Amino acid sequence: MLSKEFTINSQYGFHLRPAQVMVEKMTPFESEVKMKKEDGTEADAKSLLGLMSLGLNDGQTVRIDINGNDELEAMEVVEELFRTNFGE
Amino acid sequence: MAKEILTTQNIILKQKPETKWEAIERVGGMLVNSGYVTPKYLDGMKEREEKFTTYIGNGIAIPHGVNEYKNEIMETGLVIVQYPDGVDFGKGNTAYIVIGIAGKGDEHLEILTKIALTVQDKGNVERLRFAETAREILSIIEEGVM
Numbered sequence: 001m002l003s004k005e006f007t008i009n010s011q012y013g014f015h016l017r018p019a020q021v022m023v024e025k026m027t028p029f030e031s032e033v034k035m036k037k038e039d040g041t042e043a044d045a046k047s048l049l050g051l052m053s054l055g056l057n058d059g060q061t062v063r064i065d066i067n068g069n070d071e072l073e074a075m076e077v078v079e080e081l082f083r084t085n086f087g088e
Numbered sequence: 089m090a091k092e093i094l095t096t097q098n099i100i101l102k103q104k105p106e107t108k109w110e111a112i113e114r115v116g117g118m119l120v121n122s123g124y125v126t127p128k129y130l131d132g133m134k135e136r137e138e139k140f141t142t143y144i145g146n147g148i149a150i151p152h153g154v155n156e157y158k159n160e161i162m163e164t165g166l167v168i169v170q171y172p173d174g175v176d177f178g179k180g181n182t183a184y185i186v187i188g189i190a191g192k193g194d195e196h197l198e199i200l201t202k203i204a205l206t207v208q209d210k211g212n213v214e215r216l217r218f219a220e221t222a223r224e225i226l227s228i229i230e231e232g233v234m
Binding site for chain 2: 052
């Protein structure tokens with residue numbers, strides 16, 4: 001399993017659009033991808049409603065846990081998404 | 089907090105099926121009539137839908153404007169239209185609840201989070217779809233959090 005922390009850096013929080021991009025990019029991977037908030041709540045990163053229900057705001061830290069055969073490739077994509085602010 | 093952003097006056101029940109563009113115009117028009125946005129905001133809502141659907145799963149769509157139209161928002165507000173027979177949002181997706189959103193700051197994020205939590209349960213979606221009063225819709229969103 002791979003685990004890495006990221007900071008939400010979006011003036012509009014992590015709601016619909018970044019979450020849609022996340023789901024779109026993670027769905028093709030076989031691995032299980034979870035997004036966890038500091039308070040312990042977590043969501044399936046392939047579920048839009050799940051990600052939206054985390055209610056993430058700008059500046060919050062999240063942990064991404066990826067578990068599966070293609071976890072390396074999936075984590076590379078996650079890193080790229082956070083680096084590019086989900087294309088914002 | 090939520091009640092100021094979403095009121096029973098801004099919930100329409102038992103709307104007959106129409107196209108998703110008509111549905112977006114309907115919720116956009118409600119946002120205009122309630123003084124949340126200028127009429128120009130509707131262009132931003134249509135642009136958003138063209139770029140990427142606002143259908144979020146489990147029978148729910150949340151039309152809103154692209155960021156470039158933020159200046160057309162006067163006040164944060166939500167409106168809800170219930171379509172018991174649904175609106176075709178494309179790709180096999182049918183929305184039974186269409187929620188128009190005008191979000192100025194981040195005051196609307198709390199209620200959006202609540203809505204996302206509520207509608208993860210398909211039983212709650214069915215209750216929203218067939219609710220008989222606007223007050224019922226509000227209380228499902230307020231209490232439906234798992």
